[in-house]
Amino acid sequence: MSLQPQEIAPLNSLRRHVLSWLTDAFHAQETGGLSWHWSAFRARNAWQPSIAAIEGFLLSHEPRESDLLLIGGSAGWMMTSKWLSRFKTITIIDIDPLARLFFALIHGKALKRSGTAWHFERRDALKELPQLLKEHPNALVFFDNVLGQQCFRLKDEERVERLLGQIKKTLQGRHWGSIHDVYSGPIDLASPLGKMPLIRPEHILSFQCQLGEMNTASRQPEQNAKTPSSMPAPELEIQPSYMVLDGKKTSFDEGAQTLLQAVNATGEWQDHLSVEVFAPDTPSVMIPWFFKSDYCHWLQAAMVRT
Numbered sequence: 303m304s305l306q307p308q309e310i311a312p313l314n315s316l317r318r319h320v321l322s323w324l325t326d327a328f329h330a331q332e333t334g335g336l337s338w339h340w341s342a343f344r345a346r347n348a349w350q351p352s353i354a355a356i357e358g359f360l361l362s363h364e365p366r367e368s369d370l371l372l373i374g375g376s377a378g379w380m381m382t383s384k385w386l387s388r389f390k391t392i393t394i395i396d397i398d399p400l401a402r403l404f405f406a407l408i409h410g411k412a413l414k415r416s417g418t419a420w421h422f423e424r425r426d427a428l429k430e431l432p433q434l435l436k437e438h439p440n441a442l443v444f445f446d447n448v449l450g451q452q453c454f455r456l457k458d459e460e461r462v463e464r465l466l467g468q469i470k471k472t473l474q475g476r477h478w479g480s481i482h483d484v485y486s487g488p489i490d491l492a493s494p495l496g497k498m499p500l501i502r503p504e505h506i507l508s509f510q511c512q513l514g515e516m517n518t519a520s521r522q523p524e525q526n527a528k529t530p531s532s533m534p535a536p537e538l539e540i541q542p543s544y545m546v547l548d549g550k551k552t553s554f555d556e557g558a559q560t561l562l563q564a565v566n567a568t569g570e571w572q573d574h575l576s577v578e579v580f581a582p583d584t585p586s587v588m589i590p591w592f593f594k595s596d597y598c599h600w601l602q603a604a605m606v607r608t
């Protein structure tokens with residue numbers, strides 16, 4: 303017995319739906335999912351100093367809104383319930399279908415006590431941002447460690463930079479904030495050179511930070527020793543013109559070096575292509591996050607009030 307075309311179409315659509323559900327449940331297009339929940343569950347204690355620093359940042363910005371639109375909230379592993387409890391309603395948008403269950407386990411009780419009503423929607427928040435803003439005209443919009451993950455999902459540098467650079471324009475006139483990865487990479491806490499890192503996992507320090515307007519710099523690719531004449535053209539990269547760290551203005555490269563040295567960075571670091579998320583000179587905080595004993599992230603966090 304063969305199926306008619308009108309019977310095949312719904313089956314194909316169901317199959318696509320199930321496949322996308324499973325893919326996002328497992329790894330959320332390499333940005334979350336079960337692998338994230340497992341890492342976060344196992345490392346919850348080790349991450350406490352960074353979680354406390356994030357809480358300090360959030361609590362220092364008293365929300366004027368009673369509604370929160372939490373984008374990429376997942377289970378809220380890196381948030382305490384204290385800040386979330388300040389809102390009357392929270393809408394969590396995430397592509398990971400398991401986020402609702404884990405969020406309920408972590409924050410459900412506290413939010414019930416504070417009378418905060420919350421609900422979850424499985425949607426692509428970046429694709430649907432203008433529509434979400436229309437649906438939640440009075441909410442504070444907070445991107446919760448999601449913008450720095452887009453380089454893994456989209457795998458196209460130019461597209462990621464365009465997408466992340468556009469967000470502040472789409473949000474013009476709104477109160478919004480974000481915490482996201484700027485850089486991540488290997489560290490050597492054993493410090494074979496005998497130089498102790500300034501920051502340690504159990505004693506983290508944050509930096510007040512401002513990034514200058516963007517310049518297009520050229521990055522010379524590695525020289526090919528055998529055929530110097532066949533060197534490819536330099537790659538162009540977008541880079542802030544300066545960095546102000548704890549009030550000290552330096553070139554962007556010098557500032558980046560300070561951040562890397564502070565955690566004894568080694569090897570190659572990942573650029574999360576997120577330096578253009580905030581407008582130039584937006585006061586922000588750089589928070590180190592020791593993801594593993596030999597791997598660290600620099601998170602940038604800011605609230606934008608217009």
Ligand SMILES: C[S@@+](CC[C@H](N)C(=O)[O-])C[C@H]1O[C@@H](n2cnc3c(N)ncnc32)[C@H](O)[C@@H]1O
Nearest residue numbers: 330334374376378379380396397398426427446
């Ligand atoms: C690193 S996790 C952070 C999770 C959360 N902030 C926490 O503390 O548990 C990134 C989250 O962003 C979600 N995500 C990635 N791209 C998204 C998109 N375009 N729209 C909605 N959620 C997205 C992933 O599913 C994942 O849950």
